[in-house]
Amino acid sequence: GENVEQHPSTLSVQEGDSAVIKCTYSDSASNYFPWYKQELGKRPQLIIDIRSNVGEKKDQRIAVTLNKTAKHFSLHITETQPEDSAVYFCAAIMDTGRRALTFGSGTRLQVQP
Amino acid sequence: NAGVTQTPKFRVLKTGQSMTLLCAQDMNHEYMYWYRQDPGMGLRLIHYSVGEGTTAKGEVPDGYNVSRLKKQNFLLGLESAAPSQTSVYFCASRPQSYEQYFGPGTRLTVT
Numbered sequence: 001g002e003n004v005e006q007h008p009s010t011l012s013v014q015e016g017d018s019a020v021i022k023c024t025y026s027d028s029a030s031n032y033f034p035w036y037k038q039e040l041g042k043r044p045q046l047i048i049d050i051r052s053n054v055g056e057k058k059d060q061r062i063a064v065t066l067n068k069t070a071k072h073f074s075l076h077i078t079e080t081q082p083e084d085s086a087v088y089f090c091a092a093i094m095d096t097g098r099r100a101l102t103f104g105s106g107t108r109l110q111v112q113p
Numbered sequence: 114n115a116g117v118t119q120t121p122k123f124r125v126l127k128t129g130q131s132m133t134l135l136c137a138q139d140m141n142h143e144y145m146y147w148y149r150q151d152p153g154m155g156l157r158l159i160h161y162s163v164g165e166g167t168t169a170k171g172e173v174p175d176g177y178n179v180s181r182l183k184k185q186n187f188l189l190g191l192e193s194a195a196p197s198q199t200s201v202y203f204c205a206s207r208p209q210s211y212e213q214y215f216g217p218g219t220r221l222t223v224t
Contacts, residue, residue, distance in 0.1 A: 001172070004155075006155075009153075032211040034211070034212070034213075042217075043203060043215040043216065043217050043218055044156070044203070044215050045215075046212060046213075049211070049212070051211075089155050089156070091155075093211060099144065099163070099211075100146055100158050100161050100171060101146075101156075101158075101213060102158075103155030103156045103157070104155050105153070105154055105155045106153070106154070106155050
């Protein structure tokens with residue numbers, strides 16, 4: 001089955017700096033890669049996603065890049081703000097079979113004011 | 114439109130007790146999922162359903178059963194709770210497209 005590895009597990013940045021979180025996946029058949037933000041005690045919230053036919057996608061301060069050959073994808077947050085502090089999860093899904101997300105283990109991002 | 118709801122929000126069980134968690138969605142989604150989330154870990158798939166009347170095992174199905182008698186509801190059962198099942202349980206649903214919609218979660222403690 002699919003395996004998704006995520007790093008780093010914790011990341012601390014100064015307000016205004018950029019943050020990068022990286023994930024690798026094992027199954028080359030995966031074709032959808034979402035990123036979720038989870039605040040303490042809350043449900044995961046989708047912040048951005050990318051499909052395998054696209055190499056990069058941007059939404060204001062957030063961007064995701066995908067390298068299908070290397071089987072890795074990354075989340076980039078620019079001009080970080082204290083409200084960006086949360087746990088971020090990457091995930092991958094295949095278009096066949098159970099079509100369920102396989103999640104990475106999460107990155108705790110702390111933005112220092 | 115309530116989206117995905119879960120009942121109950123919190124529950125404390127003693128070892129060996131049973132309970133059922135209810136997930137309901139009003140978006141007419143075909144796919145529904147049950148995940149568990151343990152501290153420091155991502156969400157792991159317990160069971161899932163690709164349509165009314167169908168269920169299948171995920172990554173960590175042992176100790177759980179599910180049923181989907183109605184399209185809008187997906188039930189997760191614990192027949193004999195164990196301390197290892199202490200976790201936060203999230204239900205999710207999605208249409209034919211990929212985006213999953215998560216419920217607010219159920220925090221379960223087994224003593």
